[in-house]
Amino acid sequence: MREVITKAKLEKMAADRKEIVFPVxxxxxxxxxxxxxxxGIKLGFLREQDSAPxxxxxxxxxxxxxxxxxxxxxxxxxxxxxxxxxxxVNVNILDISQTVLQDFFSMIMIVDLxxxxxxxATLRKMLExxxxxxxxxxxxxxxDIFRYMHRV
Amino acid sequence: MWIMPxxxxxxxxxxxxxxxxxxxxxxxxxxxxxxLRDCADSNIKTVGKKIYExxxxxxxxxxxxxxxxxxxxxxxxxxxxVAVTPVSLVAESCDEEDYYGLAEVLEEAAQEIGVNFIGxxxxxxxxxxxxxxxxxxxxxxxxLSQTERVCAAVNVGTTKAGINMEAVxxxxxxxxxxxxxxxxxDGLGCAKLVVFCNAPEDNPFMAGAFHGVGEPECALNVxxxxxxxxxxxxxxxxxxxxxxxxxxxxxxxxKITRMGELIGRAASARLNVPFxxxxxxxxxxxxxxxxxADILEAMGLERCGAPGRTAALAILNxxxxxxxxxxxxxxxxxxxxFIPVSEDAGMAxxxxxxxxxxxxxxxMTCICSVGLDMIVIPGDTPVExxxxxxxxxxxxxxxxxxxxxxxxxxxxxxxxxDYVEFGGLLGRAxxxxxxxxxxxxxxRRGGRIPAPLQALTN
Numbered sequence: 257m258r259e260v261i262t263k264a265k266l267e268k269m270a271a272d273r274k275e276i277v278f279p280v281x282x283x284x285x286x287x288x289x290x291x292x293x294x295x296g297i298k299l300g301f302l303r304e305q306d307s308a309p310x311x312x313x314x315x316x317x318x319x320x321x322x323x324x325x326x327x328x329x330x331x332x333x334x335x336x337x338x339x340x341x342x343x344x345v346n347v348n349i350l351d352i353s354q355t356v357l358q359d360f361f362s363m364i365m366i367v368d369l370x371x372x373x374x375x376x377a378t379l380r381k382m383l384e385x386x387x388x389x390x391x392x393x394x395x396x397x398x399x400d401i402f403r404y405m406h407r408v
Numbered sequence: 409m410w411i412m413p414x415x416x417x418x419x420x421x422x423x424x425x426x427x428x429x430x431x432x433x434x435x436x437x438x439x440x441x442x443x444l445r446d447c448a449d450s451n452i453k454t455v456g457k458k459i460y461e462x463x464x465x466x467x468x469x470x471x472x473x474x475x476x477x478x479x480x481x482x483x484x485x486x487x488x489x490v491a492v493t494p495v496s497l498v499a500e501s502c503d504e505e506d507y508y509g510l511a512e513v514l515e516e517a518a519q520e521i522g523v524n525f526i527g528x529x530x531x532x533x534x535x536x537x538x539x540x541x542x543x544x545x546x547x548x549x550x551x552l553s554q555t556e557r558v559c560a561a562v563n564v565g566t567t568k569a570g571i572n573m574e575a576v577x578x579x580x581x582x583x584x585x586x587x588x589x590x591x592x593x594d595g596l597g598c599a600k601l602v603v604f605c606n607a608p609e610d611n612p613f614m615a616g617a618f619h620g621v622g623e624p625e626c627a628l629n630v631x632x633x634x635x636x637x638x639x640x641x642x643x644x645x646x647x648x649x650x651x652x653x654x655x656x657x658x659x660x661x662x663k664i665t666r667m668g669e670l671i672g673r674a675a676s677a678r679l680n681v682p683f684x685x686x687x688x689x690x691x692x693x694x695x696x697x698x699x700x701a702d703i704l705e706a707m708g709l710e711r712c713g714a715p716g717r718t719a720a721l722a723i724l725n726x727x728x729x730x731x732x733x734x735x736x737x738x739x740x741x742x743x744x745x746f747i748p749v750s751e752d753a754g755m756a757x758x759x760x761x762x763x764x765x766x767x768x769x770x771x772m773t774c775i776c777s778v779g780l781d782m783i784v785i786p787g788d789t790p791v792e793x794x795x796x797x798x799x800x801x802x803x804x805x806x807x808x809x810x811x812x813x814x815x816x817x818x819x820x821x822x823x824x825x826d827y828v829e830f831g832g833l834l835g836r837a838x839x840x841x842x843x844x845x846x847x848x849x850x851x852r853r854g855g856r857i858p859a860p861l862q863a864l865t866n
Binding site (some may be wrong): 262325364 | 480482
């Protein structure tokens with residue numbers, strides 16, 4: 257069974273250490289995580305057979321395809337900017353559909369994340385930041401959502 | 409290069425984005441039900457230790473998994489919560505008089521795993537009390553006023569068993585006492601207590617969630633939401649006839665529920681626990697536009713509470729169920745539109761303006777889930793009157809074979825017209841007037857109301 261580390265257990269383990277490494281799959285309770293953050297203790301996770309610590313986010317299930325939507329006022333360079341972010345982390349664009357209604361721009365991209373160099377949450381944040389910079393609303397969503405919602 | 413055709417119409421994609429970005433579409437709660445039946449012991453300290461360890465072991469990463477899903481799917485999951493076996497069933501194995509210690513254990517466990525509410529400080533007494541049930545009910549006022557996260561529920565009636573009027577009377581007293589013990593916060597303790605008739609065993613919504621005796625070791629139940637999404641559909645079709653409107657609501661409910669099914673399945677896979685049910689409820693929040701009352705008004709009522717409210721709610725409730733039922737393989741819990749007052753800004757406004765009274769709300773509970781919910785009444789309301797309100801609501805549930813609940817707050821020192829502020833998702837509400845005529849002699853008769861003819865279905 258996977259071990260559960262509570263705040264009390266973590267306090268005992270921590271002593272003066274600044275970094276603690278657990279086997280992958282160890283569960284840390286919310287209180288334990290909060291405490292570690294407060295004390296500035298780094299938490300790492302180690303796969304049983306290999307020696308390199310893996311990033312915690314690495315365990316998230318791989319997302320293969322996702323949908324990027326861009327909404328906002330039309331201007332020069334929207335597609336280039338979004339495509340630039342995607343290319344920068346090795347995301348392939350599978351399809352683009354774009355409409356401009358009066359001045360309002362909407363674009364939908366289907367992207368392939370299987371070779372993506374960052375995890376899903378990071379990519380979403382990068383796109384959101386780009387959106388903020390260009391005064392656009394950019395979202396990144398898992399394809400499953402659309403499949404579940406719109407296909408019986 | 410192989411070019412893949414766009415598998416979704418742009419309108420479909422934009423519709424989903426709009427629901428999440430603009431219309432408050434979210435998963436209201438993922439609730440992990442945990443059986444505590446293996447935690448029994450003759451020593452209450454041991455019971456407490458076992459309960460704590462089991463909750464932390466089973467739900468230790470619930471919040472983490474919830475947040476991970478939010479990031480992966482981009483759908484907010486507002487609450488991550490835990491429901492446990494009714495504590496009276498576990499605690500009565502020990503020879504302790506006061507079960508309050510177990511409420512503290514639940515509080516500590518909830519704090520450790522980072523959930524804001526834990527349900528199951530509960531007793532099922534629809535046909536009568538065991539010694540453990542009585543001890544638990546007696547400890548409810550202290551448990552609710554001295555802990556932050558523990559929620560209590562008592563089932564006082566079922567269609568099959570009738571209504572235990574001794575329990576109804578007792579709950580009138582418990583509610584008053586709880587309010588008085590949490591007087592400095594306007595009786596907030598009562599917001600964590602539901603008195604049920606026909607309580608569901610797999611309800612993911614607080615305060616009434618508990619893990620029923622027929623449930624497995626653990627199960628993940630999901631509560632969807634989405635009044636805002638339904639509201640915008642209704643607003644966008646001001647001239648549609650009611651049949652068309654019902655169809656539109658149905659289609660939207662289908663989509664909302666699919667989202668719940670997706671998240672529920674993903675969460676149960678990651679937590680490695682069985683998937684229980686999706687609860688198809690329209691659960692409002694105090695946020696503007698996330699209101700069931702606003703939907704009724706968009707359907708054509710000047711104010712929620714105007715004549716026509718019950719018919720409008722019936723259409724809404726039915727359409728949500730029909731759309732949702734097809735979207736999920738397992739539907740359960742409360743599954744219906746909620747009509748709380750303080751948690752729904754539109755309801756609170758209608759109540760403040762005098763458009764909505766307790767009696768009108770009672771009529772509305774006949775055709776939707778769940779009951780008289782988050783209603784603030786004057787602090788000096790007699791316990792007999794509170795008991796009689798519970799009895800009325802339980803009778804509606806018993807006869808109509810549906811769940812009804814009462815979550816009512818007699819705010820100490822407040823009179824009709826005052827406002828009470830609970831904060832957060834519990835919202836704010838005006839104090840509503842209660843009938844000044846007494847039912848004391850009726851509720852003091854005691855006994856058990858016999859099960860109705862509807863119970864004889866075999």
